[in-house]
Amino acid sequence: MDAKLLEILVCPICKGPLFxxxxxxxxxxxxxxxxxxxxxxxxxxxxxxxxELPADEEVGS
Structure with missing residues (x-):
């Protein structure tokens, strides 16, 4: 995944950052x-x- 693209992409629902x-x-x-x-x-x-991520699924940093 291109780093520049990742910088401008946001969540389509809340417009928050993506990991x-x-x-x-x-x-x-x-x-x-x-x-x-x-x-x-x-x-x-x-x-x-x-x-959808289950409540027990770890989300990386």
């Missing part, structure tokens, strides 16, 4: 506890496609 989980290839919004998939280097920023 890139390289191991899972996801962009994570900690505030909304949603994970957006990155497919072939392209973030899928649709709320309907986001994965």
């Amino acid at each position: 890139h989980d390289k191991s899972k290839q996801e962009l994570i919004c900690r505030a909304d506890r949603l994970a957006f998939a990155v497919k072939d280097g392209i973030p899928v920023m649709l709320e309907s496609e986001a994965r």
Whole structure:
């Protein structure tokens, strides 16, 4: 994931910052506890496609 792109991308719901989980290839919004998939280097920023993070799932830093 390009660092410049990551700097300008925000959560489509709350407009908050996103964390890139390289191991899972996801962009994570900690505030909304949603994970957006990155497919072939392209973030899928649709709320309907986001994965809800369970309460017990650790969110990296």
